[in-house]
Amino acid sequence: MEPTSEHISKQLPHQNLPDLKPIGEVRTPALICGTVGAVLTIILALIGSYSGLDLSLKEYFQGKPFYLPESSTGGSGGSGSWHPTWDWLLVMLLTFGVSFAVLDTDKRWRRVMIILLLSVVVILSSPVLMLWGVFWSPITVFVGVLWSWICAFIYSCQHTMPCAIWLPSKLKVAKKEEIDISPLMMDEKTPEKKYQPKDQSSCPD
Numbered sequence: 064m065e066p067t068s069e070h071i072s073k074q075l076p077h078q079n080l081p082d083l084k085p086i087g088e089v090r091t092p093a094l095i096c097g098t099v100g101a102v103l104t105i106i107l108a109l110i111g112s113y114s115g116l117d118l119s120l121k122e123y124f125q126g127k128p129f130y131l132p133e134s135s136t137g138g139s140g141g142s143g144s145w146h147p148t149w150d151w152l153l154v155m156l157l158t159f160g161v162s163f164a165v166l167d168t169d170k171r172w173r174r175v176m177i178i179l180l181l182s183v184v185v186i187l188s189s190p191v192l193m194l195w196g197v198f199w200s201p202i203t204v205f206v207g208v209l210w211s212w213i214c215a216f217i218y219s220c221q222h223t224m225p226c227a228i229w230l231p232s233k234l235k236v237a238k239k240e241e242i243d244i245s246p247l248m249m250d251e252k253t254p255e256k257k258y259q260p261k262d263q264s265s266c267p268d
Contacts, residue, residue: 087222100211
């Protein structure tokens, strides 16, 4: 059962919830964002939308300082080639992974850091593979990851994610700010003590 804003306000009575945003989910939106990014970039790859960029990248790696051999730029098997199926597997893995990571992160700057770090890893993997004489174009994977991240980031900005609610620091502050009502409860249970007259001092006759 997902927590509602009413339940959260009862458990954290002294916390100001940001902008009263609706409570978001993680699993279903992550599956949707990952599917959208993966399907979009695979379809674009199948219709040849990245062919021009791939060709330009090949020509660049064949020049200075990489000098990639011509035999390593094939795409249909053989030594040093990279089959498109590996791109699709990487797309499925990384698009769903970045969607779950963004939706399970509580700060916007951390969500931005996720795409920055993942972009560096994906883009720089291409020149690293040149050391083994393998040509790989990261465009297909990068577009899918970027699209999934955008979808997940927009959703997380419009909702209060569960990870941002159940932070240990917030719960600790809430416990410190709880009002101790036990004395009040004791007064309600024993009203006769509240109205007992004070001890009168004995007056001299």
